[in-house]
Amino acid sequence: MSLPTVTRQPAVPQPWQHHSRATLLDTDSYLIHRDTVTQPDGTKSSFEFHQARVDGALTVALDDQGRIAMVRYRSYVHGEVLTPPGGILDPGENPLDAARRELKEEAGITATTWNRLGEIALMTKSTARLHMFIARDLTLGEQELTGTETGMTVEWWPLEEAVAAAMDGTLLLSGAAVSVLMAANTIHSKGCA
Structure with a gap:
């Protein structure tokens, strides 16, 4: 057919x-x-x-066991959310530098290998863009949380479970779901985890 x-x-x-x-x-x-x-x-x-006035950047950090780093925290607007680490760009900061900074601050992770996943508009009535990256060759360290991130935890999710969470609405934030799906597509199309 x-x-x-x-x-x-x-x-x-x-x-x-x-x-x-x-x-x-x-x-x-x-x-x-x-x-x-x-x-x-x-x-x-x-x-x-x-x-x-600013865009956002988000990173899907993939470890050598095929798991991705997710952060769980309580947001003022949406309550408890689960997402790959990310945030807004500082003034004058480029998206990749923001992604690196947010990954280190929120999850305590640095990475050697970085690839761009893409960019999306978050809503039809907003100019905000989200720049998404995949990071590999990870080194774990300590979180550097701000006051609004107090209590943020890091969880390691098998990629297939993160994809299921994107598909069933567990990943409430649109950028979280899209970035996980794009990362899974990138990983599977290249035949590597």
Whole structure:
């Protein structure tokens, strides 16, 4: 049985048109804008979105037993979360340096081998991007937690269990789920663990 071919629809004939902007909220981390726009169907409306001032970086750290490092902590917004280590970029910091820093701070791990997994937009109404990496050849050390990370624990998950957690919603944060799935795909496509 052959699979049907993927049919791609032609591009929307008329792009969004921007007319004006009102900034509703301006913080150190983000802005909330309300733009007056004309939608692709020609309807004039308003569109609100989140403009991030910084992006995030996240690392899937893979040990020589095929396990990945996950951190568990209590977030203010979502309660208990489980995710590969990650966080926001410091001013002027590039994504790889941020990923290295966050891995060391949150999990106490340094790595020799780094590869880029990719980048995703976190939501349709946000400019925030998450830069994802896979790290190997790990050295374990001590966590360097901040006040908001107090109580954060490190757990080692077999990759196949982490994939199952991504698929069943245990990994609530979208970047956590996507990074684990991308790492698994990368590892399996290269035939190495």
